[in-house]
Amino acid sequence: MREFEYVRATEAGQAVATVTQDPRASYLAGGTTQLDLMKDGVLEPELLVDITRLPLRGVSRDGDTLRVGALTTMEELAADPTVAARLPFVREALLLGASVQLRNMATIGGNLLQRARCRYFRDPTVPACNKRRRGTGCAAVTGAARMHAILGADEHCIAVHASDLAVPLVALDASVRVMGADGERSVPLTDFYLIPGDTPDLENVLVHGELIVAVDVPLPRVGTRSAYVKVRDRASYEFALASAAVAMTLDGGVIREARVALGGVGTVPWRAREAEELLRGAPPGPSVFLAAAEATVRSPFTVPGTAFKVELAKRILVRTLSTVAGVTS
Template sequence: MDAISYERAGDVASALRAAQQPGAVFIGGGTNLLDLMKGGVARPVRLIDITHIDGLDAITALPGGGIRIGALVRNSDAANHALVRESYPLLSQALLAGASAQLRNMATVGGNLLQRTRCGYFYDTAFTQCNKRLPGSGCAALGGHNRMHAILGASPQCIAVNPSDMSVALAALDATVRVSGANGERTIAFADFHRLPADRPDVDTTLLPGELITAVDLPPPLFSAHSHYLKVRDRASYAFALVSVAAALQMDGARVETARIALGGVAPKPWRASAAERMLAGQPLTQSTLRNAAAAALDGARPLRDNGFKVQLAQRAIVRAINEAAGYAGGVA
């Protein structure tokens, strides 16, 4: 058994100092990290407990509109907070679609952003070919069972998908991630926070070594009246998405003024369907418009042997999610 030391940080500054030591990692709720440690995938030598840092467990309104969600806010608390439920229902729905109630009561917002892929070849150390776990070793999923894997944004080095429901909603809502590090504080646009694998699939985010997520900021609410999170999965609870869609609209009657669409379960990071958004903007919601937008969202998809069904599934999910967001549960004319 590996020896692990433990330190409880009292503030951000002390957490950052402790993180400079080799093998040190931050721990909040621990719902993902402890799984990785038990399986031998992660082998930290020092745990920096950040759960007692004041000020990181609150949700507050920002002066210019919008809200700030502290990195230590529990997923369940974020989902049920009045500001989130009323102004950002898309985020609330996505959080409640994730994991189980017990896990949501422990998992933190900051930790959710950092959770690692659930690719079986990554989690099972008996497989020695995994570039995400062992850089340069290959990707067993390419020639293996790849039903759950990516059809967009993957590379020959890695086809694993990002597992977070919350992150799909945050991508659609144009969130900003606030971090602190040795060089001070900085903000990262959510679109730039997660990385595509390219030739470094072992690096999931654009965080610098030793940086700590302190909060997530959401802009002033634009989509409170018309948004919907749809998660398609193999079973109704405690299952990761085959495909998920975060759809948010500004409507003028039956016409879409602005659209935000993000997909989960199909790419190594939350996938913004920018082409579909542009096709919907300024257009009436018709079957033709929706079908064309959904097709555009999957343009460039590269399905594998076992996951070709995801292309049509994602297109249908986009149509359904937009209809739900617009208030047309039975579908547009």
């Protein structure tokens, strides 16, 4: 790890001004991913601005919206009674997303901003990584690739988005409140993350110096059922091979509303709007669930190591839809 300067911010505006004015600067919160990348030499900030003492922690409710401070820890959000009662699939994603030790350190803002878990991105001795340096190629496309993306991927980058929490939040149309040098703005999570395309090094719409200060989560109507299902290589803490977040409202034997997203298979948390359209107004059952899965996993980009994820993604979605609807195949 290279040497760096360290300052502790006492006010959000001060932190934003400091980082905005210095292209070498980065924010430091829980540090559970950032410090690892610094040790590996992938990230090399020359100035760290510690924001952990800023008043950006806590969960509050304003009508049908839950506001989560960006420095709220994963464990704190999972323990919130409104989350347990109205957003069970968010709680499940939090509990499945990290060990207890990490959940007590990792912040919500940091979780949404965590970097790719691609082994090639995290190894600076691998020269071909468009995410580290645009135009160098993607070693994962020709190398061993299993924990990689099939949706939103192409020859430029197949790194998967690692956040479990982002998957149900994307399904709920959550948004992030961002503070920058020019004030605050709100960005829907569905617009926040960027498909790699020709610019894999740009992962979201933040400009240098902007700081996530809160996450606004719309609460679904009372009676909505939800679940987050995650498939991984081992039962203990592990990243998803594939996951699905589903929230569903049933009325009169049909699906009145459905919100669907996939994780572990996309370069971004993957909102399945085609599936939602097929499900809305349909009676729940295996045939409609399979049609929704087929519509979601369309035109995947696969390499030999990721081809299995096409069928896995469909099956995890059908399983989650069946679980939420209480349907047995």
